[in-house]
Amino acid sequence: MDYLIKLNKKLLSYYLIVVFFILWQVGPSLGWVDSQFIPSLSQVLDAAWTSIQKGELLIGICISLQRTFIGFVLAIIIGVPLGFILGGWLPRVSKFLSPLFSGLSQINALTLFPIFLVLFGIGEGVKVSIIFWAAFWPLMFTTISGIQQMDSLLIKAARSMNADGVTIFFKVILPGVSRSIFTGIKTGATMAFMMLIGAEVMGADSGLGWIVHNSQVNNTIPRLYSALITIAILGLLINYFIEWLERNIITWKEEVPE
């Protein structure tokens, strides 16, 4: 009996989701909602399965993920070192540039889509640059703030034990900043993926966003929903993946009891 109560408590959060899916299946089938606008769950899953069989959905997933990955890795390669340089070595430069950065970072990536289109022509460059822009700013800002918030006592302690620069960097600074960097990675990845779908809806000929756009144009609505669900699931998976990475890389963080 006790076990059942505990189980019930744990599953409580998920009840509504299950109810939601049941309603989704039952509602359109019974005609509560116009099934043209909201097809039932079985229709959506059917369309998804057809999509997978044609290979369209899987190719779309791969293409979208590939673009996200390239842009994101670029953002890490440029953003994190730049954040280290600006936050650690040149703090006054970073303070001087901060109005400019603040202004530029508030321009969302999709606003720059037409500009990037003009600069890079139609192709992968546009989408990768949008993802780069979307992920770069959170990464750089969190790196800078991570460095600035570092406890200088730790660095002084290491120095007082005659540690040289390289050791200090890899064994003191890097672990201290990694928590902020991972926050930046999480934000950056979420923004990057969201922007990517936006970019694909706007002007692409492949990828998950294009599937959504194409479905709307061709009125194949179950296919639209299947792409929608895929995007949502993919977003969740990316988030879980990064959290898993964080748990396995930052093994020294003490959990603050809530």
Add this chain to the structure above:
Amino acid sequence: MKILFKYLRAKVIYNMKELFIKTYSRLKKIAYGSLSIILFFLLWEVASDIGLANPVLVSKPTSIFAAIFKLIQSGELFIHLSITLKRASVGFFIAILIAIPAGFIIGGFFKGLEPILAPMLRLLEKINPFALFPLFIFIFGIGEVSKVVLIFWVAQWPILFNTIAGLRDIDPLLIKSARSMGASKTFVFFKVIVPSAIPNIFTGIKVGAQIACFMVISAEMLGASKGLGWLTVTAQANYQIPLLFAASLCIAVLGVAINELFAWLEALVSFGRQTTFENIKN
């Protein structure tokens, strides 16, 4: 009597000096802050002249500002700006009207519902709005309604979740001490609960406004016939590059202006609290 006059005069002079110093230092701060932006534009202009940046692809700042001036003159800027603002405001205000009461209901009156509703709502929040927009276009047709619904959808989540969080974080001691002094339930609600929750609610409103501004531009880019976002896409399609940069610059300035507006409003609302210091945004 004379002493009174002397005192008043000294006070007035002191206040004016203080005001002058404050304005001067604020102007200095603004000037120093804009220095980097001005430098950026100067370097851009020089790069175009040297040949580092192709002036056809990347317009010179002078031609960008000329294009902006032309837009202002012809009145087009005002038209597009007001349409964009109108869409954003309508969606945003509907979001406030619905999300804050909903937040109070979920977070306050039916607190037990929260663990059931919250995961579902968080799931809904994570659905990509760009993918939802074609769906809304399909359901509501190409027109104002789909965009306003999209902005409403996107803006309500931060407001809703922040309201719930604000209600959850109220110090129960405050409520208990008010009750112990015989306060009625209405009094407790309006004078204890609401003021305690307002900072969080306002954070939600601020984030919601930013997201609404961002989403309205994106929605206009995807499917609209007027507005700043549409202007940007049309300029790109017609290869009017200075106009493209001009519109993008206007959008950027609009975004910054909205952020500053809400930061100022937030400072007004939370005059008694200690706000966390954000030296670099985000």
